[in-house]
Structure formats: structure tokens, C-alpha cells
Amino acid sequence: MRFNIKFNKFKFDKRFFLLFISLFMLFFIMNSARWTYHEFHRVNFDEIGIVLNSGLGGTDPELLISFIKKAVLRSVLWTTILSILCSIYRNKIFTIIVYTVVSLLLVQKISKSNVQLGSVFSTTKSNFYETEYVDPKSVNIKWPEHKNVLFIALESIEKVYGTPDAFGEVLTPNITKLEHDNISFENYHVISGLTHTIAAITGFTTGLPLFFTGFANVEKMVGAYGIGNIFKDAGYKTYSIFPASGKFSLKSHFMEHKGFDTVIDGEQIRNSIVNPPKIKPFEGVDDGVLFEYSKPIIQDIVKSKSPYFLFMETINTHCAGYFTEHCEQIGFKQETMQDITLCADKIVADFVKWFRTQDPNAVVILINDHNQRSGSMARTLSKIKNKPLSNVFINTNIFDKSDLSRPISAMDFFPTIIESAGARIEGCKLGLGTSLSTHCKNVKTLRERFSDSELEKKIEQNNDLYYKLSTGRTRK
Numbered sequence: 001m002r003f004n005i006k007f008n009k010f011k012f013d014k015r016f017f018l019l020f021i022s023l024f025m026l027f028f029i030m031n032s033a034r035w036t037y038h039e040f041h042r043v044n045f046d047e048i049g050i051v052l053n054s055g056l057g058g059t060d061p062e063l064l065i066s067f068i069k070k071a072v073l074r075s076v077l078w079t080t081i082l083s084i085l086c087s088i089y090r091n092k093i094f095t096i097i098v099y100t101v102v103s104l105l106l107v108q109k110i111s112k113s114n115v116q117l118g119s120v121f122s123t124t125k126s127n128f129y130e131t132e133y134v135d136p137k138s139v140n141i142k143w144p145e146h147k148n149v150l151f152i153a154l155e156s157i158e159k160v161y162g163t164p165d166a167f168g169e170v171l172t173p174n175i176t177k178l179e180h181d182n183i184s185f186e187n188y189h190v191i192s193g194l195t196h197t198i199a200a201i202t203g204f205t206t207g208l209p210l211f212f213t214g215f216a217n218v219e220k221m222v223g224a225y226g227i228g229n230i231f232k233d234a235g236y237k238t239y240s241i242f243p244a245s246g247k248f249s250l251k252s253h254f255m256e257h258k259g260f261d262t263v264i265d266g267e268q269i270r271n272s273i274v275n276p277p278k279i280k281p282f283e284g285v286d287d288g289v290l291f292e293y294s295k296p297i298i299q300d301i302v303k304s305k306s307p308y309f310l311f312m313e314t315i316n317t318h319c320a321g322y323f324t325e326h327c328e329q330i331g332f333k334q335e336t337m338q339d340i341t342l343c344a345d346k347i348v349a350d351f352v353k354w355f356r357t358q359d360p361n362a363v364v365i366l367i368n369d370h371n372q373r374s375g376s377m378a379r380t381l382s383k384i385k386n387k388p389l390s391n392v393f394i395n396t397n398i399f400d401k402s403d404l405s406r407p408i409s410a411m412d413f414f415p416t417i418i419e420s421a422g423a424r425i426e427g428c429k430l431g432l433g434t435s436l437s438t439h440c441k442n443v444k445t446l447r448e449r450f451s452d453s454e455l456e457k458k459i460e461q462n463n464d465l466y467y468k469l470s471t472g473r474t475r476k
Contacts (some may be wrong), residue, residue: 013462019095020083023102027075028104035071038392052199126461132446133208133465134429136225145422146307147363147396150355152314153201154350156372157390158381159186161341166380171341174349175366175390183393185436186405189399190389192456193445194410200369201313203410204417207431209459212432220254222472223429228259231309236259239301242313243269243290244282260311275327277464287316287328287344291351302359309421316344318371337377352394357476363420364394367413396420398437407447412436432459 002423075241082102086095154175162176170176195210198220206224229239237300239262246252246265255263265392266284270276273293279286285293294312301308316322323334327343334340352364372378381387391413393399398419411433415425419437428440435443446455467475 005141007106013318016087018298019086020079023082023098024075024079024418026099026102026106030102031075032067032108034109035067046050050308051309053212068075113339117447126458126463128458128461129432129463132432133432133469134303134427136207136230139228139430140426141234141418142426143422144424146234146236147420147422148302148307148359149309149365149417149421150359150362151204151309151311151365151367151417152198152352153204153311153342153392154348154366154368155197155314156317156319156370157341157368158371159388159390160381160384161345165340166384167377169338171338172345174345175392178349178352178366178392178394179390183396183402184391184404185408185454186388187407187447188389189387189407189409189452190359191409191452191459193459195370196373197313197318197369198251198254200410201251201254203433204367204413205255205311206469207411207433208466209411209432211460211466211470221470222257223469224258224259227411227414227417228255228261228311230259232259232261234423235307237304237306237308238302238311239297239308240264240311241290241294241297242284242311243287243311243315248282255311258316260451264297266290266315270317271412279322279324281315281318281322283461284315286322286326287314287326287347288324288330290314290346296354297352299358314344314348316347317341317372341377358395361395363396364392365413365417365420366390366392366394367410369410393420398439400438402436402438402441406436406445408436408445409433409447412445435473 045085047467082098086098129440135164157172157175159176160177161171161178162173164170164469184444190200191209194203195209201219202208205227206221208221208224210220228240231238238260240255240260241264242251243266244251245267246255246263249269252265269285270283273289277286277289290312298310301310315326316324317340321340323338323340324343326347327340328334330343330346332339332343332346334343346364352366355362355364368391371387371389372381411431411434414433415428415430415435416433416437418434419425419440419442424439425435428435428437428443432446434440434445434447447454450458464475467473
């Protein structure tokens with residue numbers, strides 16, 4: 001028996017192909033904006049450029065999977081359905097109606113997505129940085145004292161957590177008590193260029209905001225002198241220990257370039273412990289594991305008797321949060337983001353308490369990086385207009401009679417941290433930051449001199465000095 005099977009030759013349909021691609025792009029932009037807004041409550045082109053430029057190394061797998069499902073696959077599905085319908089009807093009017101409806105939906109989603117163009121589309125050139133930036137290498141920094149410093153960058157901890165106003169309960173009783181018992185500034189807010197973790201850390205460590213400067217520039221702030229460099233120049237040993245993979249935002253390279261001799265990331269910690277936990281925030285470890293792992297390292301640092309600057313971070317309360325085994329083990333239910341925050345508060349406070357038994361004379365600084373940006377908590381917080389960020393300075397005497405309500409940003413903590421360690425900065429300024437110590441009370445911060453909207457426009461403007469500080473190269 002013979003079977004004669006004939007296959008029609010494949011005929012490329014250019015019209016269908018162009019229809020599919022154009023519809024897919026419309027849906028992809030729409031769904032990407034929708035997904036980004038749902039996760040971060042804004043579409044920030046600087047952040048998108050920085051993430052794409054740094055690569056996806058260390059990216060939270062759950063976040064990536066969510067994007068693929070809700071932006072990519074959803075776009076493919078709707079594009080396929082409408083392309084098939086357009087091919088079946090082959091009617092120009094029907095196709096025009098489809099394009100019109102999809103385009104209107106796109107405009108509607110974009111308009112609701114809190115789009116922040118940042119510096120990416122700024123064509124205005126300025127000399128703002130030439131006028132305002134103070135190069136730390138050109139400043140006379142004296143060191144009457146050399147105090148040891150532990151700095152912890154808190155993840156998304158806002159002052160409103162210390163009241164029952166937003167969530168019906170106090171979520172950070174311990175951190176709030178530390179704020180009340182020590183020094184805490186009441187008007188610390190984020191501004192453009194400092195709205196996400198690596199950007200805030202850039203502010204803390206260089207006194208600069210972080211903007212996208214082009215896909216050829218993988219490393220950031222290559223031309224800027226950092227806080228680790230300054231402490232090293234003063235004879236300190238410098239350490240950076242953080243929970244996420246150092247591949248994320250190329251953070252390990254960034255910290256090394258900013259003068260940290262020892263950099264330990266979450267991936268190193270995970271690979272060096274027996275039976276690491278299942279939860280892997282950004283391919284690293286949670287806060288409980290981070291602090292327990294760091295304790296013997298810190299004990300050795302303290303025993304060495306050398307002055308030290310230790311820079312750490314937390315991660316449990318990032319975006320939708322991480323439900324961890326450690327929190328369950330110490331008695332916290334892990335059902336909501338509020339549960340995660342309550343546990344994170346205790347973990348940080350217990351670690352600070354332990355650390356102060358190891359080095360009672362050291363300065364301890366806790367500063368939040370940015371506002372909560374994702375999940376149910378962010379939706380609740382979006383109804384609150386004034387949302388200052390948590391910050392605590394412990395065991396330092398430089399703020400006597402200081403105005404704790406003055407408007408400040410992450411960049412002002414750059415010189416303030418250094419003066420907290422016992423230094424005296426001539427002129428009170430480093431980078432774009434102003435020291436908040438008492439002797440600098442008459443030197444205004446940028447947020448005191450400009451409204452936030454005016455300041456954001458100025459720091460986002462196209463600037464040759466900023467490009468050089470970011471890339472280490474002169475713009476051609």
C-alpha cells in the first residue's frame with residue numbers, strides 16, 4: 001500500500017508577520033508598563049537602563065518569572081489571538097479598529113504608570129555639577145578621632161511603620177525605639193536618582209545620584225571617590241557584607257572600586273555554609289543568615305584593634321518580602337508582609353544589641369534606602385503623602401542641638417557618616433552632600449536650597465562632569 005502525502009510549500013506571509021510584530025510590540029510595552037507599575041509603582045527609565053546595562057546576574061528569579069508570565073507570555077497570547085482574527089477577516093476596517101483599541105489601551109496604561117523619564121531623555125545641558133559637586137580628593141579632612149563604624153543600609157523601612165496609622169499595628173517597635181533613644185532625622189526623603197537600592201547606596205557612598213549614562217558604561221561611578229577610599233586614607237580597614245549576590249547591579253565590583261578591601265556577598269555566604277536555606281533572595285541569603293554568618297567575622301575585626309568601617313545591608317523587606325525559615329524559628333508567623341517586617345525589625349535590633357556588646361564604643365548607623373515600592377504594603381502606603389525614611393545614629397556626639405527636621409537626602413549621609421567617625425570636613429560638603437553635624441548647621445543641604453521638583457530637574461540634566469564621574473571618561 002502506498003501513501004501519497006503532499007505537503008503544501010510554506011509561503012511566508014509578510015502582511016501577517018508585520019501585523020504580528022507590530023501588535024506584539026504594542027502589547028509588550030503596555031504589559032511591561034503595567035507589570036512594572038504593579039511591582040514598583042512607577043516606570044523609571046533610569047532604573048530600566050541600569051538593570052539592562054548591568055545584566056540580569058543576581059536578578060530575583062521570582063521577579064523574572066513574574067515578568068515573563070505577565071508581560072511576555074500575555075503579550076504573545078493576545079497578539080496571537082488578534083493576529084489570527086485579523087487574518088481570518090482580512091478586512092482593513094477590522095484591522096484599523098484592532099490597532100486603535102490596542103493603542104488606546106496602551107496610552108491608558110502608560111498614563112497610569114507614573115512614568116519617570118529621569119535623565120534618559122533629558123537634552124538640557126547644565127553646569128549644575130560643576131557648581132555644586134565637591135570632589136572629596138580636594139577637601140581637607142582632619143581626623144581628631146578614629147571611631148569604629150558599623151553602617152547598615154535598611155531595606156524599605158519607613159518611619160510610618162513606627163505608628164499604627166497605616167497598618168493598625170506598629171511594625172518596627174525596636175527600630176522606632178532606637179530612633180527615639182538616639183539621633184534620627186525627621187525629613188529624610190528620596191529624590192530622583194536615589195529611588196532604588198543601588199542608587200541609594202551610590203548616594204551614601206559617593207554623595208551622588210545614580211542615572212543611566214549609556215550601554216557602553218557597565219561600571220558606575222568609576223570616576224568618583226568613595227567612602228571606603230576616604231576611610232582607607234585615614235588608616236581604616238574597610239569591609240562590605242551584604243545578603244544579595246554581588247552580581248546584582250554589579251554591586252561587588254562597585255564596592256571594591258569604592259575602597260572596600262573585603263567584600264562578602266550573599267552568594268559567597270550561601271556557598272560556604274552547610275545546608276543553606278531554601279529561600280534565596282537575589283541568589284543570596286536572608287538577613288537572619290547574614291547576621292549569624294557575620295558575627296565571628298566581626299569578632300575577629302574587633303579583636304584586631306585596627307580602626308574599621310563595616311558597611312552592611314538588609315534584604316528581607318525588599319518589595320514583596322521573603323518568608324524565611326529563620327523568622328519561623330524565632331517565633332514569627334510568615335503569612336503577610338507585615339509579619340516579615342515585624343521579624344526584620346527584631347533581627348536588626350538583636351544584631352545591633354549583640355554588636356554593641358562586642359564594641360561598645362563603636363558608632364552604629366542605620367539608614368533606610370528607599371520607600372516600599374511593591375505589594376500590598378506599597379498600595380496602602382501610597383495613600384500617605386508624607387513618608388520619611390527611617391534613620392538612626394547611635395553613639396556619636398556630633399549632633400548636639402542640631403535641627404533634626406532639616407530636609408535631607410541620601411547624599412547628605414555621605415559626609416555625615418565620615419564626621420560621625422570623628423573626622424572634621426573643611427567646608428562641610430562632599431559630593432553633593434552636606435554634613436548634618438552641628439558645626440555645619442549653617443551650611444544648607446540641596447533640599448534646603450531647592451524644592452524637590454526643582455532639584456530633581458537640575459540633577460537629571462545632561463552634564464559633562466556627571467558623565468565623567470560616572471564613567472571615568474570625558475564625553476566625546
